[in-house]
Amino acid sequence: MPRRLGAVVAVAFGVGLSVLDSAIANVALPTLGAELGVSAADSVWIVNAYQLAIMVSVLPLAALGETLGYRKIYVGGLALFTLASAGCALAGSFAALVLARAVQGFGAAAVTSVNTTLIRFIYPRAALGRGMGINATVVAVSSVAGPALAAAILSAAPWPWLFAVNIPVGIVALGLSAKYLPQNPVGSAGHRPRWRDMALNALTFGLLMASVEGASHGWDGRVLAACLLVMLAAGWRFVRSQRREEHPLLPLDLLRIPVFSVSVATSVCSYLAQMLSMVALPFYLQHTLGYDEVAAGLLLTAWPAVIVVVAPAAGMLVGRLHPGALGGTGLAAMAAGLAALAWLPDEPSAADIVWRLVVGGAGFALFQSPNNSLLIASAPPERSGSASGMLATARLTGQTTGAALMALLFHTLPDASTRAALFVAAAAAAAGSGVSFLRLSLPLPEALVRRKPNKV
Numbered sequence: 001m002p003r004r005l006g007a008v009v010a011v012a013f014g015v016g017l018s019v020l021d022s023a024i025a026n027v028a029l030p031t032l033g034a035e036l037g038v039s040a041a042d043s044v045w046i047v048n049a050y051q052l053a054i055m056v057s058v059l060p061l062a063a064l065g066e067t068l069g070y071r072k073i074y075v076g077g078l079a080l081f082t083l084a085s086a087g088c089a090l091a092g093s094f095a096a097l098v099l100a101r102a103v104q105g106f107g108a109a110a111v112t113s114v115n116t117t118l119i120r121f122i123y124p125r126a127a128l129g130r131g132m133g134i135n136a137t138v139v140a141v142s143s144v145a146g147p148a149l150a151a152a153i154l155s156a157a158p159w160p161w162l163f164a165v166n167i168p169v170g171i172v173a174l175g176l177s178a179k180y181l182p183q184n185p186v187g188s189a190g191h192r193p194r195w196r197d198m199a200l201n202a203l204t205f206g207l208l209m210a211s212v213e214g215a216s217h218g219w220d221g222r223v224l225a226a227c228l229l230v231m232l233a234a235g236w237r238f239v240r241s242q243r244r245e246e247h248p249l250l251p252l253d254l255l256r257i258p259v260f261s262v263s264v265a266t267s268v269c270s271y272l273a274q275m276l277s278m279v280a281l282p283f284y285l286q287h288t289l290g291y292d293e294v295a296a297g298l299l300l301t302a303w304p305a306v307i308v309v310v311a312p313a314a315g316m317l318v319g320r321l322h323p324g325a326l327g328g329t330g331l332a333a334m335a336a337g338l339a340a341l342a343w344l345p346d347e348p349s350a351a352d353i354v355w356r357l358v359v360g361g362a363g364f365a366l367f368q369s370p371n372n373s374l375l376i377a378s379a380p381p382e383r384s385g386s387a388s389g390m391l392a393t394a395r396l397t398g399q400t401t402g403a404a405l406m407a408l409l410f411h412t413l414p415d416a417s418t419r420a421a422l423f424v425a426a427a428a429a430a431a432g433s434g435v436s437f438l439r440l441s442l443p444l445p446e447a448l449v450r451r452k453p454n455k456v
Contacts, residue, residue: 006180007122008131012138013173014078015115017166018108019142020149021085022050024162025101026278027150027297030286035159036094040283041410044403047279049098051400052209053105054112056202058396062113062389063249070114070121070385071181077110078177082170088163109392116376117388118181132376133315133369137308146304151297197249200238205393207231212404251386254379259442260387262435263375264394269432270331270367271398272405273425277338277360278303279406280421288418289348302354303361310365315373323370324439330370331433333363335426342422363429367436377445402428 025032025046033043065073084107087100116135123131153161211227242248255261278300285296317326337360344352372391379387405424409417 003180004122006176007118008134010173010176010180011074011115011118011122011135013169013176014074014111015135016138016142017078017081017169017173018111019139020146020169021081021104021108021163021166022047022146024146024150024153024165025050027146027282027300028154028159028162028293029279030282031154031293032097032159036097038094039410041407042094044279044407044410045098046101047403048209048400048407049102050105050108051396051403052206053102054109055209055393055396055400056206057106057109058113058392059201059249059386059389060198061110062117062385062392063247065114065117065388066247066382066385070118071177073110073114074118074181075174075177077107077113078170078174079107080104081107081111082167082174083107085163085166085170089160089167091160112392112395113389114385115388116372116391117384120376120381120384120388130312130315130318132318132373133312136311136315136365136369136372139307139311139368141304141308148297148301151294154297155294197238197241197245200234200241201249203234204231204238207234209400209404212401248386251379251383251390254383254387254390257378259439259445260375260378260390262439262442263371263378264390266327266331266367266371266432266436266439267375267391267394268398268401269428269435270334270364270371271395272402273331273334273338273398273428273432274364275399275402276405276421276428277341277402277425279403280409280418280425281341284418284422285353289344299350299353300357302357303364306358306361307365307368310362311369314366315369318370318373322440322444323374324436324442326370327367327374327439328433328436330363330366330368331429331436333366334360335363335429335433337361337363338422338426338429342419342426367432371436374439374445 029043029046030040032046033040036043061073061077081104084100084104087103088097091097091100116132119131119135149165150162153159153165207227208231211224211231214224214227238250239252242250242252255264281300282293282296285291285299286293291299314326314330337356337358340356340359341353344356375391376384376387402425406417406421409421409424413420
């Protein structure tokens with residue numbers, strides 16, 4: 001038990017670090033753009049470079065975790081993330097900051113690719129939902145700290161300190177991980193991925209996101225067409241090669257499990273809605289409603305703060321209520337909260353904003369723990385690394401697409417971009433709710449079936 005508790009804390013610190021950094025960057029985008037002399041649309045690259053790096057590397061790192069051991073991948077990612085945080089703090093230009101953020105993304109990919117796998121093996125099977133709930137709470141606490149910490153730092157210090165705060169947290173997380181995480185919780189049965197497959201994976205996902213970004217930033221049509229053609233060719237070759245692999249990098253075998261594939265689709269919808277709204281809201285509060293950066297950061301803490309309360313309760317409900325029903329209800333509430341934010345009056349009070357954020361945040365929390373538990377439990381134990389990687393890929397696909405859509409709206413609707421973004425986010429959450437309810441007709445994994453006690 002002492003070692004298990006140490007491992008739980010180690011994972012919590014690492015996950016919290018990556019979430020904290022993302023939250024700080026999102027809230028600080030208006031300030032970073034102004035300080036570095038770039039437009040609002042271009043400043044989104046500070047977020048996208050981070051997300052894109054994770055997107056192209058998370059599946060290869062998840063597969064390597066099954067072969068080399070989750071502990072090695074996790075600790076190596078933490079070390080790279082901490083070093084890259086120092087690079088962000090020392091960056092003297094927009095280009096240098098974007099480059100350092102990309103390196104941070106590769107470190108975060110290693111952490112997120114094996115995070116939920118470690119949770120599956122740290123906690124007993126009967127407590128998987130509770131473990132996912134605790135993990136969601138850690139994410140929420142980090143999100144709460146992000147806006148408040150960003151507001152406090154920007155009120156007293158220049159922007160490089162936004163990233164310098166990661167360094168001591170990273171050092172502590174490295175120490176705990178090296179001491180408590182097991183060497184390899186599932187053995188060495190995995191198959192090391194081929195360089196060819198990793199290159200095709202990077203081309204497919206990288207060019208997909210680059211094409212979305214290019215469209216949102218007004219790239220030349222011929223360049224966009226070339227990117228799309230190369231992406232389609234690489235994607236076709238990638239999928240074709242993966243169908244013949246016994247241990248595929250792209251887990252097509254898991255996507256053939258109906259409840260797994262539906263859970264992945266639900267994750268994409270939910271995280272698209274969350275990222276689109278979290279990028280739009282700082283600009284909406286500051287540029288449209290006239291709040292300063294400190295007040296905006298404090299108001300935004302209402303969303304993650306309610307997750308701290310709801311996520312553990314949602315985790316404990318896993319096994320008692322169907323995760324598909326919990327997720328569908330949660331995303332319906334999230335859609336309602338986002339639509340209410342889009343319909344804010346011209347001069348809203350702080351209370352008008354906060355209750356809408358609370359509804360949206362509570363809905364997302366009700367969805368997150370049950371959905372993640374269902375997705376991970378539906379995969380065989382020996383494929384836990386690939387399941388964790390696919391969960392991270394679904395999350396990042398939604399988040400990166402959401403950030404790119406925000407940049408597109410900045411270009412196409414400069415005077416109403418943030419309000420339009422909230423309507424699009426509400427629609428995405430509503431679509432995710434509908435997909436989630438489809439799982440009610442699918443059988444639950446054995447790990448989530450609640451067993452009745454034997455009568456004597």
